[in-house]
Amino acid sequence: MQLAVLGGFVLAAFAPLLHRWFGERAGLVMALLPASLSLWLFFQLPAVTAGEVLVFEYPWVPGLDISLTFLLDGLSLLFALMISVIGVFVLIYTRGYLKGHPDLARFHVVLVAFMMSMLGLVLADNVVTLFVFWELTSITSYLLIGFNHTDPEARKSALQSLLITAGGGLSLLAGLIMMALIGDSWSLQGLTSQGDVIREHGFYLPILLCVLGGAFTKSAQFPFHFWLPNAMAAPTPVSAYLHSATMVKAGIYLLARLQPGLGGTEAWMTLLSLFGAVTMVTGAFLALRHTSIKSLLAYSTVMALGTLTMLLGIGTKEAMVAFATFLLAHSLYKGALFLVAGILDHETGTKDIAAMGGLRRAMPVTATCAGIAALSLGGVIPLFGFIGKESMLEAVLHAERFSPFLSALSLSAAIMTLAAAAIVALRPFFGTRRETPRAPHEGPPEMLVGPILLAGLSLLLGVAPELASGLIAAAASSVNGEPLHASLSLWHGINPALMLSLVSLVLGLLIFRYWGHWRAWLRPLEPLFARGPEAGYFKFMDLIVTVSIWQTRMLQNGYIRNYLVMTLLVLVGLTGYTLLARQGLTFDFALDVHIHEVLVVGLMVSGAITACIMRLRLAAVAAVGTMGFCIALIFVTFSAPDLGITQLLVETLTVILLVLVLFRLPRFASLSTSLERVRDLVVAGSTGLLVTLLILTVLDGRLFPSISDYMIANSQPEGHGHNIVNVILVDIRALDTLGEVFVLALAAIGVYAMLRFHSSEHDDRHPPSRKESRNG
Amino acid sequence: MVRSGTLILSVAARLLMPLQLLFSVFLLLRGHDEPGGGFIAGLVASGGFALYLFAYGIRATRTMLRVAPQDLIGMGLFLSVVSALPALWHGQPFLTAQWWTIPVLGFKFSTPLLFDIGVYLIVLGSVLTAVVALMEGDHDDD
Numbered sequence: 001m002q003l004a005v006l007g008g009f010v011l012a013a014f015a016p017l018l019h020r021w022f023g024e025r026a027g028l029v030m031a032l033l034p035a036s037l038s039l040w041l042f043f044q045l046p047a048v049t050a051g052e053v054l055v056f057e058y059p060w061v062p063g064l065d066i067s068l069t070f071l072l073d074g075l076s077l078l079f080a081l082m083i084s085v086i087g088v089f090v091l092i093y094t095r096g097y098l099k100g101h102p103d104l105a106r107f108h109v110v111l112v113a114f115m116m117s118m119l120g121l122v123l124a125d126n127v128v129t130l131f132v133f134w135e136l137t138s139i140t141s142y143l144l145i146g147f148n149h150t151d152p153e154a155r156k157s158a159l160q161s162l163l164i165t166a167g168g169g170l171s172l173l174a175g176l177i178m179m180a181l182i183g184d185s186w187s188l189q190g191l192t193s194q195g196d197v198i199r200e201h202g203f204y205l206p207i208l209l210c211v212l213g214g215a216f217t218k219s220a221q222f223p224f225h226f227w228l229p230n231a232m233a234a235p236t237p238v239s240a241y242l243h244s245a246t247m248v249k250a251g252i253y254l255l256a257r258l259q260p261g262l263g264g265t266e267a268w269m270t271l272l273s274l275f276g277a278v279t280m281v282t283g284a285f286l287a288l289r290h291t292s293i294k295s296l297l298a299y300s301t302v303m304a305l306g307t308l309t310m311l312l313g314i315g316t317k318e319a320m321v322a323f324a325t326f327l328l329a330h331s332l333y334k335g336a337l338f339l340v341a342g343i344l345d346h347e348t349g350t351k352d353i354a355a356m357g358g359l360r361r362a363m364p365v366t367a368t369c370a371g372i373a374a375l376s377l378g379g380v381i382p383l384f385g386f387i388g389k390e391s392m393l394e395a396v397l398h399a400e401r402f403s404p405f406l407s408a409l410s411l412s413a414a415i416m417t418l419a420a421a422a423i424v425a426l427r428p429f430f431g432t433r434r435e436t437p438r439a440p441h442e443g444p445p446e447m448l449v450g451p452i453l454l455a456g457l458s459l460l461l462g463v464a465p466e467l468a469s470g471l472i473a474a475a476a477s478s479v480n481g482e483p484l485h486a487s488l489s490l491w492h493g494i495n496p497a498l499m500l501s502l503v504s505l506v507l508g509l510l511i512f513r514y515w516g517h518w519r520a521w522l523r524p525l526e527p528l529f530a531r532g533p534e535a536g537y538f539k540f541m542d543l544i545v546t547v548s549i550w551q552t553r554m555l556q557n558g559y560i561r562n563y564l565v566m567t568l569l570v571l572v573g574l575t576g577y578t579l580l581a582r583q584g585l586t587f588d589f590a591l592d593v594h595i596h597e598v599l600v601v602g603l604m605v606s607g608a609i610t611a612c613i614m615r616l617r618l619a620a621v622a623a624v625g626t627m628g629f630c631i632a633l634i635f636v637t638f639s640a641p642d643l644g645i646t647q648l649l650v651e652t653l654t655v656i657l658l659v660l661v662l663f664r665l666p667r668f669a670s671l672s673t674s675l676e677r678v679r680d681l682v683v684a685g686s687t688g689l690l691v692t693l694l695i696l697t698v699l700d701g702r703l704f705p706s707i708s709d710y711m712i713a714n715s716q717p718e719g720h721g722h723n724i725v726n727v728i729l730v731d732i733r734a735l736d737t738l739g740e741v742f743v744l745a746l747a748a749i750g751v752y753a754m755l756r757f758h759s760s761e762h763d764d765r766h767p768p769s770r771k772e773s774r775n776g
Numbered sequence: 777m778v779r780s781g782t783l784i785l786s787v788a789a790r791l792l793m794p795l796q797l798l799f800s801v802f803l804l805l806r807g808h809d810e811p812g813g814g815f816i817a818g819l820v821a822s823g824g825f826a827l828y829l830f831a832y833g834i835r836a837t838r839t840m841l842r843v844a845p846q847d848l849i850g851m852g853l854f855l856s857v858v859s860a861l862p863a864l865w866h867g868q869p870f871l872t873a874q875w876w877t878i879p880v881l882g883f884k885f886s887t888p889l890l891f892d893i894g895v896y897l898i899v900l901g902s903v904l905t906a907v908v909a910l911m912e913g914d915h916d917d918d
Contacts, residue, residue, distance in 0.1 A: 063869070641811040642811045642812070642813065642816065645811060645812075645816050646815060646816050646819065649816060649819035649820060649823065650819065652823060653819060653822060653823060653826065653903055656823075656826050656907065657906060657907065657910065660907065660910040660911060661910060664910075719808075719873065719888070720808070720873075720875060720884065720886070721808035721809055721888075722808075722809040722810070723807060723808055723809050723810055723811060723812070723813070725811075725813070726807045726808050726812070726813040726892075727808065727888075729813060729814075729815070729892075729895075730808075730813070730814070730888040730889075730891045730892050730895070731873045731888045734860075734871045734873075734888070734891060735870075735871055737856075737891070737895065738856055738857075738860065738871070738891075741852070741853065741856060741894070741895055741898045741899075742853065744898055744899065744902050745849045745852070745853055745898055745901070745902060747902065748846075748849060748901065748902035748903075748905045748906055749846065749849070749905070751905065751906045751909060752846060752905045752906070752909045755909040755910060755912075756909060
């Protein structure tokens with residue numbers, strides 16, 4: 001299992017190579033991976049529906065309790081199946097939609113990486129692993145949304161989605177860590193099995209708020225819903241994938257996964273059901289404002305996400321079953337509808353529904369798929385969406401709290417969704433034929449296979465819901481925490497939920513009939529929409545920019561003297577305070593120095609003073625060099641030859657570098673006033689004093705046992721080396737060294753870039769290209 | 777400005793540089809048991825190249841180096857990271873040292889040595905990158 005997901009990332013990396021080998025068919029070749037995964041997942045169905053939880057152990061960082069263990073229970077299986085099945089269709093579909101696009105290889109890299117991140121997310125059992133995959137989906141979806149990177153709108157939307165979801169990710173990280181510390185387990189299974197401990201802990205509310213912060217931003221709940229419709233700037237297959245089964249459902253998945261651990265409390269039920277209900281109505285309402293087919297579908301996705309959150313908030317067994325049913329139904333019809341929207345866009349050249357009409361003759365298959373999927377969206381019998389909507393309405397009617405309120409909101413959302421469904425299914429295909437930018441004709445087979453199969457599944461599961469009962473029951477059981485029974489059926493008899501469905505059908509069709517009037521009627525409200533939460537987002541971004549500019553001017557104005565003063569003052573302030581508060585100034589020491597030590601130290605001090613008062617740069621450099629050589633001498637007298645050699649060499653090279661730099665500097669000038677010099681003297685003096693005090697304190701009392709004994713004892717037997725310094729550098733503390741050499745390399749590249757770009761600004765003889773520098 | 781080509785410097789550089797490089801390799805290889813190691817050896821080697829650079833200028837030094845100094849950094853990083861991987865093969869934590877004795881020579885090859893060679897190259901590459909970039913800015917390349 002781990003192999004499949006991690007192998008998928010490798011496959012993503014090789015996508016450009018596959019493009020070279022297979023050309024246009026590379027997408028189909030890559031679709032083999034999710035296809036085989038779907039098959040494998042499909043064969044796990046019997047075991048999982050029987051209530052088994054398949055665990056795939058794999059240690060990753062055992063020392064930190066981080067594992068790559070994957071878990072396959074009902075909920076994971078439902079999600080994983082949706083991700084891989086729809087993934088197959090999206091990959092096939094892309095071949096038609098982005099035919100001949102120059103960046104198709106790049107698209108495949110990111111799409112497959114995204115698919116694997118999503119799979120990892122729904123399968124991960126470890127909190128940290130879950131978070132890693134969570135962030136990977138944020139980053140890869142950023143790249144997918146901004147795929148048309150030359151379009152400023154796409155870049156803006158991509159950045160918006162990244163900032164919102166990654167910001168939420170930070171909040172989630174805090175929540176997950178708190179939860180793991182309280183539950184004393186980094187495994188999701190371990191955490192959800194001890195929900196009472198977490199729920200009764202004093203930190204329960206902060207944890208809940210942090211987790212919701214992550215889940216609500218990812219799943220576009222009100223007031224963060226605005227990023228999702230904006231993300232429609234992505235190519236349509238991406239929208240189909242991100243907004244039907246994957247990205248935006250990640251937050252929902254997380255909430256469902258944590259329901260046994262965090263759910264069931266007053267706060268959970270109130271927050272989730274209210275936010276969910278508000279999101280649901282907002283999405284359904286805003287959908288009808290738009291004539292672009294993609295925006296309309298995006299807002300209806302917001303509606304669905306709100307519904308799912310609300311169902312989790314209600315928390316009854318009925319609601320869990322409704323949750324799983326609605327989730328599956330939504331993925332099927334929304335995937336199909338987005339793919340249809342892509343066909344319409346691709347074949348007619350417009351996304352505006354109002355500009356289409358009478359296309360059913362030109363595109364009969366597309367029209368049929370759109371019709372079936374839209375009927376499922378509207379919740380019309382006998383489609384799977386109907387079962388989803390019925391069970392949702394039942395759960396709302398039987399909710400333990402806010403039932404009347406939630407029912408009213410659900411009904412109005414259902415009415416508006418039905419209207420939206422009718423718009424999508426009927427407007428483009430029926431009525432009078434309108435001229436479109438491109439002469440419409442049926443989409444190519446690779447674009448039709450996805451919608452046909454997804455719409456077909458909606459119909460099949462609607463007519464024979466018992467096929468899905470097992471999976472739905474297993475998924476609902478994992479959300480519930482204990483096994484529960486679910487039997488889906490199309491006909492529940494005449495009951496209140498059916499009545500509500502009928503009401504929504506009639507009223508929804510009415511809205512559809514008068515859709516034009518409806519939009520005209522809403523037009524005066526435009527200024528209100530402009531002041532929605534998105535305006536708050538832009539205000540916030542402006543604020544960040546303003547603060548950044550201000551603090552850059554204050555702290556990072558480019559003068560190294562200011563940086564030094566700031567850094568040293570902070571150091572003296574914080575360390576000095578800690579030293580005085582924690583330790584106090586108690587030390588007694590016996591003066592035991594030799595004459596040669598005094599001589600060396602005296603030389604150093606005079607070197608330092610000379611460097612300060614010299615008015616010639618070269619002389620100052622020489623004086624500082626003297627200090628360096630004296631330090632080397634001290635190292636040698638205290639038998640640390642390695643340090644001594646290093647110091648000597650560093651000093652030599654420093655002098656070489658400084659001499660080179662000195663030629664580039666402007667003439668020596670005194671820029672500081674005498675007041676500033678006094679300030680500098682105070683800063684430098686207090687830093688020196690602090691370091692002296694620190695050393696005296698450390699020498700006086702051993703605060704902790706020295707680690708050098710361990711190093712000395714283990715250097716030869718474990719590290720096979722007599723030179724302890726070197727063994728520490730390359731073996732015992734090799735990870736530190738690795739980090740340091742990376743810093744060194746970065747610093748060198750920084751110097752290189754700075755000098756190259758600087759000189760190329762002034763002199764065209766030295767362009768900053770590598771090729772040039774190699775030959776030159 | 778840095779003038780290249782004075783006779784004493786040129787002769788000295790030509791004689792000293794091979795010695796310095798040899799010495800740096802010596803320091804590198806013996807570093808595990810005696811004073812030395814990748815960092816020090818890298819500094820010695822960059823000192824040698826810097827001397828050559830001052831004596832013969834950038835073009836001659838580049839020709840002798842054959843690779844761009846920045847590429848040395850890349851190679852060094854690559855070697856250090858690669859040296860961390862064999863441990864994973866044995867299921868040990870990242871960077872655990874592995875030792876192999878080469879039978880005939882009795883020479884002990886190890887991942888710490890590989891790592892140290894990486895450090896050597898990075899130090900050499902970093903210093904040379906900075907020095908070369910600074911010298912090139914001086915407009916008297918040859």
